[in-house]
Structure formats: structure tokens, C-alpha cells
Amino acid sequence: MLTTNATDNRNNGWDDWRWQLANSVTNIEALKQYINVSPEEEEAFRQVSERYSFRVTPYYLSLINKEDRNDPVRLQALPNIQELEDIFHIEQLPSFHRSAVDSENPLWKEGKTDVSCIVHRYPDRVLFHVTNFCATYCRHCSRKVHAGQDSIVTDRALIDKGVAYIAERPEIRDVLLSGGDPLTVADTKLEYVLSRLRQLQHVQIIRIGTRTPVTMPQRITPEFCQMVKKYHPVWVNTHFNHPNEITPEAKIAIERLLDAGLPVGNQSVLLKGINDTVEVMKELVHKLLIARVRPYYLYHADLVRGAEHFRTSIDVGMDIIENLRGHTTGFAVPQYVICTPLGKTPINPNYVVGTGPGYIVLRNYEWRTWRDPDRLDLI
Ligand SMILES: *Cc1c(COP(=O)(O)O)cnc(C)c1O
Ligand code: SF4
DSSP, rough: OOOOHHGGGGTTTTTHHHHHHHHOOHHHHHHHHHHOOOOOHHOOOHHHHHOOOOOOOOOHHSOOOTTTOOOOHHHSOOTTHHHHHHHHHTTTOOOOHHHHSSOHHHHHHTTBBTTTTTTETTTTTEEEESSSSOSSOOOOOOTTTTTTOHHHHHHHHHHHHHHHHHHHHHTOOOEEESOOOOGGGGHHHHHHHHHHTOOOOTTEEEEOOHHHHHHHGGGGHHHHHHHHHHSSSSEEOOOOGGGGGOOOOHHHHHHHHHTTOOOOOEEEETTTTTOSSSSHHHHHHHHHHHTTTTEEEEOOOOOOOOGGGOOOOOHHHHHHHTTTTTTTTTGOOEEEEEEEEEEEOOOOOOEEEEEEEEEEEOOOTTTOOEEEEOOOOGG
């Protein structure tokens, strides 16, 4: 799938994540060495990458089937002219929604603190932005206006402020390292954050949210795993959206994390034309279970400027969950959630179809109903 030139590189550095970062494609000229780009696409890429960050690792590019314009990895990684056209649709929205998408993701507004790297939306847990850099900028990212911007670079002084914020608040028992992608920074910097957090008695668990197992699995080195396991309990959440992303390389990365004692969960985003069918989603969750990754959340795509073309209707997500629950292994089924300014909210098909004095009427996954006794004292 790669040009001869790029294939040769497999032998001198391909397996090294620093090589993957250094050789990431960030402009149209480099991209043309990997895939065929029509003149119209070239023009679109130029326009879009002026507004939104563009970067993709050679590894993630290599997963693209060049013959397929609608390849799921291509759609997630390469700029699309629709990112600019979205604006027109958003302007037609009611004013509440317009303000929510105007410049920032509503989530960010909600949990904002005085310390720019800390988002504190729920009392007992915080997001800690270690960097705003990603190995690959996903076109559907809900933080796409922030991604890659210099204005929120997290230096040592800001990290210290973030740690101090947590240290002052004993109610924080769960710290989620986020970004950008926290695993794009060096092990030494990560170890600094992890060791500082571990000095705080009230921090029970640390979570790392990273897409590197998907876009740059070479990042999960034995050295990284040796380092991180000193700071347990540490959990990882990653972001596989399509079965094509579960490659032998990704499986090695996951296996290393699991062998180091880090449980691995997956947060997918429901994306139009990528994973918005029962078939694709079922294959994804089954492949995740084979890799011992627990599907955690299925996010309804956020209302984000530049990513509107990925958004499906909520019916699509409900139908997927309806066709998973009961039809496959219980823990293959992620929790479908929608992010609103009020926080993450679960959306579930309804299995309670009626109630009466002392009973509840349930239906199962086959739509058979059952009257189950409830408050017997009421009968
Ligand atoms: C998603 C999120 C969390 C973590 O939520 P969990 O349901 O515990 O995984 C924490 N803070 C913010 C702001 C979030 O968006
Ligand atoms: S890795 Fe995560 S934060 Fe980075 S661009 Fe993708 S979705 Fe956004």
C-alpha cells in the first residue's frame, strides 16, 4: 500500500515511535508519496489544513486501502472539504446549540478551572491535559479547534500547577491523563506526572486516555510499560473506531499494556460512514474482546464545528445498542453516551414497557414481554 520509498523506511525506524512522529505526514506534498490525490482533493486539503491541524503517522496511513475513497481510516485521518462546509449547517441551528459549538466544545466550558490543564466537571475526578499534541489528528475530534494549538502547551510549570490543584482537593480520587494525546510525550515527562500524582494519598486511580495503540502502536514499548507499572493502579482507555484498526501491531501494544497490569478499555465515537452499522460495530466489539479490550463507551458524535458531517441521528446509535444487548456477550456492549453541557448522559433502549400495582412489565432483546413481581406489599 506504500510507495517503494516509504516501504524501505520500514527497515530503518518504522518500529520506533520517534521515527513515526518524526516522519508523520503534515502536508500535501508528503501525503502524495503515500496515496493518490486528485487535484480537487489537493485544493480541499490545502484549504482545510489552513484551519485545522493535519498530521498522520506513516503507520496509520499504511492502513488505508488506496483504492477506496471511503476507507474508514482515510475518512478519520485525511482532511475533507466538508470540514469547512459544516459551518453553514451550524449557523442554521437554534442559538443554544450555536453557542455550544461556536469556538469550544461544551464540555470544556463546563469544567473549566483556573488551571488551564485541569478540567473538573465531576466532583471526584478530573481531566489533566498533559499536552495538546496528537500523533494523528482525527478529523472527528471534538477538540479540533484546540488540537495542535501552541496556546495551551503544557510545560513543567503548568504541570506543577495541575498537581497542586489536585493536591489541594482531597475529594479527587481519579485523575485522567488526557490531551491531546498524553502518550506523545517522553517517558521521563510522563513519569514526572505519574510520580507526583502518586505522592497524593487521595488519588486512588490514574487513567491514561490515549489513541496511540490505534495510530502509533509502536509507542507502547516494554520500557514504557516497565515505567508505568510502578504507579499502579493505572488504567488505559483507547479509541478504536473500526475493526480495520485492530492490526497485529495494535494487538502487540495492547498485549504489552495488559501484561504490565493495565486494564484496557475502549471509547469509540459513532461516525457516519465509518462505524454506523450494526455489522461494523459488532465486528469491532468482537475483535476488541479477542484482544482482551473491554468496550467502555460509544460516544454520540459531539456537535463540533468542522465535524458535523460525522454526526448520525441518535436512532442509529440506539439501533446498534439494541442489536448488541442480548445478542452478544454482555461486556461486548459499550455504554452509549451523549455529551451535553450537563455532562455525559447515558442513552439506552428502554426495557421497561409498563408498570402496575406491584408489577413491572419488561421486554427482552427479542421483544418478548414479561410481567415481573415488584412491590408485593402493594398487590
Ligand atoms: C468523560 C469525562 C470524565 C470521565 O468520565 P467517566 O464516566 O468517569 O469515564 C471526567 N471529566 C470530564 C470532563 C469528562 O468529559
Ligand atoms: S487522538 Fe484524541 S484528542 Fe487527538 S485528535 Fe484524535 S480524538 Fe482528538
